[in-house]
Amino acid sequence: MKVAAEALDFEKAALLRDQVQAIDRVIEGQRIATTVRGEQDVIAFAQEKDQAYVQVFFIRSGKLIGRESFVLQGTYSEEPLQIMTSFIKQFYSSTPYIPPLLVLQYPVEDTAIIENWLQSKRGAKVQIQVPCRGNKKQLVKTVAENARQGLEQLKIK
Known part of the structure; x- marks a missing residue:
């Protein structure tokens, strides 16, 4: 190269x-x-100034089957908890599939209420986790690094 x-x-x-x-x-x-088992979405983001770059990894049967990224504008005065909460509500209001586990970089506001809402949409239990250690924490770090790199690419363009 x-x-x-x-x-x-x-x-x-x-x-x-x-x-x-x-x-x-x-x-x-x-x-x-x-490093992971089961079905889960792993969500992390990078934020700079007025933009947040959200990265979602889709893991099914223990394998990474895809990923999506989103650019959020107007996030300058928002805390990570607010950004994550808003994204979860918006993303899962229109997605056709909700896995039994969401692994997040930051917590969401009113976790129990959001879990119940997701459960009613899915028709089965949905759990939200913010890991502190182990494989899931390492996976969140990987997704967050992808988000950081995506945000850097946006600045170049």
């Missing part, structure tokens, strides 16, 4: 960069698959 960039072959350098990123995503998915 560096050789292509130095030779001013930027298209080839970009292609190589994309291939490296694709390999990294596969490796990341395999690493995650070895």
Whole structure:
């Protein structure tokens, strides 16, 4: 990639960069698959100034099957708890599937009320966790790092 960039072959350098990123995503998915079990969504975000970049990892049968990112505007004066609560309410009001476990970077306001709301939408128990240690905490750190990198990419564009 560096050789292509130095030779001013930027298209080839970009292609190589994309291939490296694709390999990294596969490796990341395999690493995650070895540390978690079951079905869960893992949600974390990075915030700077008036923007928050939210990253959601979808884990099904212990494997990372996908991820989505969202950019929230107007978050300058909001605390992490408020951002997470607002996102959870908005995202799960329109998503077709709610897993039995949400693993979050930050707590939400009125956890029991939100769990009950999600449970009524899902038709089965839903639990919200903010891990303090272990594999789930490490997974949240990974998702948060992805969010931070996404926010950095936004600043470049």
